[in-house]
Amino acid sequence: MDNLETSIQFQNVSYQRNETIILNNVSGDIYKGKITALVGPSGAGKTTLLKLCNGLISPTNGDILVEHKHITDFEPTSLRRQVGIVLQNAPIIRGSVFENLALPLKLQKKNLSKDEATAMLTTVGLEDSFLNRDASDLSGGQKQKLAIARTLINRPKILLMDEITSALDPISTNEIEQLIVNIKEKYGVTIVWITHNIEQAKELGDFIWVMMKGQLIESGDHSIFSSTRNIKVQQFFEGKI
Numbered sequence: 001m002d003n004l005e006t007s008i009q010f011q012n013v014s015y016q017r018n019e020t021i022i023l024n025n026v027s028g029d030i031y032k033g034k035i036t037a038l039v040g041p042s043g044a045g046k047t048t049l050l051k052l053c054n055g056l057i058s059p060t061n062g063d064i065l066v067e068h069k070h071i072t073d074f075e076p077t078s079l080r081r082q083v084g085i086v087l088q089n090a091p092i093i094r095g096s097v098f099e100n101l102a103l104p105l106k107l108q109k110k111n112l113s114k115d116e117a118t119a120m121l122t123t124v125g126l127e128d129s130f131l132n133r134d135a136s137d138l139s140g141g142q143k144q145k146l147a148i149a150r151t152l153i154n155r156p157k158i159l160l161m162d163e164i165t166s167a168l169d170p171i172s173t174n175e176i177e178q179l180i181v182n183i184k185e186k187y188g189v190t191i192v193w194i195t196h197n198i199e200q201a202k203e204l205g206d207f208i209w210v211m212m213k214g215q216l217i218e219s220g221d222h223s224i225f226s227s228t229r230n231i232k233v234q235q236f237f238e239g240k241i
């Protein structure tokens with residue numbers, strides 16, 4: 001087994017809204033430069049866990065360490081630069097592909113060069129002729145590639161992805177999957193990937209986290225697909241719940 005380094009550490013993390021416990025005492029390590037597939041039934045708390053990682057929300061109890069530093073010690077904009085997030089239907093702003101790519105830097109009062117923009121498009125498999133195209137005219141798959149490229153402009157160490165392929169056709173899904181694996185290998189980015197698709201988790205996840213009812217009930221490498229003794233997890237893997 002590789003020498004694993006931790007990228008995100010959850011230590012007894014709970015999150016509660018009013019009387020509702022949404023996350024209950026989650027502890028575990030997300031490893032650097034690996035893909036962790038986060039799976040579990042609807043409402044299990046997966047998106048909530050992701051939102052905690054880039055400071056969109058804060059835990060009610062427990063600690064989160066990002067790259068060995070307490071998440072509360074980060075300046076919020078610095079945290080969001082280091083921890084990028086891509087959503088199922090990533091918001092695309094009106095304007096050109098270039099304007100979308102330049103947005104993260106514009107927010108920091110910096111400029112994006114054309115060369116950088118072109119290089120980033122190449123990284124996500126879009127030709128440079130896309131730069132001046134109206135972003136709203138792109139296909140769903142191209143919009144997701146643009147959203148990934150835009151997130152990469154900040155050179156994040158961690159990439160959080162919430163169901164990024166669930167609205168796409170199989171060919172675009174496959175392209176995005178390959179793209180994420182390439183990004184992991186090329187830049188050593190840590191990836192936490194929420195998916196409803198167990199086959200996708202099996203194929204791409206170096207590690208698997210299974211959440212149910214706000215708890216992390218199983219985690220580990222691929223062997224958990226065959227070795228888990230938890231009946232509920234077995235049923236979930238078999239698509240029965």
Ligand SMILES: Nc1ncnc2c1ncn2[C@@H]1O[C@H](COP(=O)(O)OP(=O)(O)OP(=O)(O)O)[C@@H](O)[C@H]1O
Pocket residue numbers: 017020022040041042043044045046047048049
């Ligand atoms: N701000 C909030 N206030 C109250 N309840 C919330 C809030 N945010 C999330 N929840 C509830 O917490 C639970 C977990 O939600 P979350 O979106 O994290 O689940 P999920 O596993 O990502 O689900 P899905 O797979 O359907 O996206 C759900 O029951 C949801 O309704």
